[in-house]
Amino acid sequence: MNVSVVVPAYNEACRIGAVLRPLVSCSHVDEVIVVDDGSDDGTAEVASRFGVQVISLPENRGKAAALDEGVARARNDILLFLDADLVGLKEEHIERFISAYRPREVDMVVGVFANGRMNTDIAQKINPFASGQRILSKTLWERAKENVEEMDYGIEIALSKLAAKEGWRKERVKLDGVTHILKEEKRGFTRGVRDRLKMYGDMIRWLVKKV
Numbered sequence: 001m002n003v004s005v006v007v008p009a010y011n012e013a014c015r016i017g018a019v020l021r022p023l024v025s026c027s028h029v030d031e032v033i034v035v036d037d038g039s040d041d042g043t044a045e046v047a048s049r050f051g052v053q054v055i056s057l058p059e060n061r062g063k064a065a066a067l068d069e070g071v072a073r074a075r076n077d078i079l080l081f082l083d084a085d086l087v088g089l090k091e092e093h094i095e096r097f098i099s100a101y102r103p104r105e106v107d108m109v110v111g112v113f114a115n116g117r118m119n120t121d122i123a124q125k126i127n128p129f130a131s132g133q134r135i136l137s138k139t140l141w142e143r144a145k146e147n148v149e150e151m152d153y154g155i156e157i158a159l160s161k162l163a164a165k166e167g168w169r170k171e172r173v174k175l176d177g178v179t180h181i182l183k184e185e186k187r188g189f190t191r192g193v194r195d196r197l198k199m200y201g202d203m204i205r206w207l208v209k210k211v
Helices: 017-025 043-048 063-073 091-099 118-126 138-144 148-166 183-187 189-208
Strands: 003-009 031-037 053-057 078-081 108-114 134-137 170-176
Touching: 003 017, 003 043, 003 063, 017 031, 017 091, 031 043, 031 063, 043 053, 053 063, 063 148, 078 091, 078 138, 091 108, 091 170, 134 138, 134 148, 138 148
Parallel strands: 003 031, 003 078, 031 053, 108 170
Antiparallel strands: 078 134, 108 134
C-alpha cells in the first residue's frame, strides 16, 4: 500500500522538522509533500532539507486550499494528512496509523491525541472528528472538497459531515503522547486568540452548512 503524506504548513520553520523526521524514516510512507502556505519564516527551506517535495504558495490561502494543492501533486491514491506543528510524533505512531487503514474495510482513519497535554486531549475527546490527522482516498477527498478557498479550517468538519451523511466506515487511532503547539504559543496571545476564533468560526460555518 503506497501512501502519500500531505503536510500543510504556515510559519512552522521551528516545528516542522519534528514531523518530517519520523515521516522520512517510516517505511510505510512512499511520498511526503509539504505545502508551504505563504510562510515568511523559512518553512519551505527547512522542509527541503529533509528531501521531501515542497510546494511553495505565494500567499496564504488557508488549510483546505493548501491540502488540495498537495493532493493534486500526490502520486498515490491513499492520502495521510498531518499537521505541521505536532509534538511527540514518532515513527511507530505513523506505522500504526497507516496500518489501521484497510481500503476495502475502512474509508477513513482519524488520529486522536491521547496523553499529550490536557487541553488538546480534552478538545479531541469532545470533538475527535475535528482532528487534522486522517487517512482517506483521493476519491473521497474529491467528494468532500467544495469551495476549498473558503473552507480553511472548516475542512475537517466538512469531511466528517460528509462521512456521516454517506456512511463512510471510520476508525479512530490513538496517537499516544502526541499533541500540538497552541496558536497562542506560536503567535502570541492577541494574534493567537484572533486566529483561534477564526478557526472556530470556520468550523461552525461548515458545521451548519448543508451537505
